[in-house]
Amino acid sequence: MSYLAFEIRPIAEADLALVEAAFPADDAAKHAERLARQRRGLAAYLIAWVEGRPAGHVLVKWGGSTDERVARQLRAAQDSRSPCPDIEDLWVLPELRSRGIGGRLLGAAERLAMERKYQQVGLSVAAGNPSARRLYERLGYADAGFGDYVERGVAVDAQGRRHIWEE
DSSP, X not given: OOOOOOEEEEXXXXXXXXXXXXXXOSSTTHHHHHHHHHHTTSEEEEEEEETTXXXXXXXXXXXXXXXXXXXXXXXXXXXXXXXXXXXXXXXXXXXXXXXXXXXXXXXXXXXXXXXXXXXXXXXXXXXXXHHXXXXXXXXXXXXXXXOOOOOEEEEEXXXXXEEEEEO
């Protein structure tokens, strides 16, 4: 593993075309929608940059998980505590993985949450992603006891076709 210089910052309007080209998505509006949510103060969409090119990303949703089962359990457990922001879609280009970018993206997301006075953050990990699970555990994350669950959604591709996904 060699040292790699990179910066992490929230996406800007001028970054959108580069981010869309670097991270093609099944949902053609994914990155634009995240930028719009960030503009409205509902999320922070952090991009890692290496030599002026997008190398990874993570989304922090200030309102918490949108999975109803998880959101319901969190509301029941929180009582009067502040909401639990949800860290979603931590992803690094395959050729740049294991070089510190994922951990730094997660750290940047955590710092933003701390600056906003949140007491905790949450995230989920795909059952088939043991390297991400190891990263999260190494950084102090632990199973919150929700058990396995399936997340589902609908994406619309550049041709306007709808795709149902689940993970």
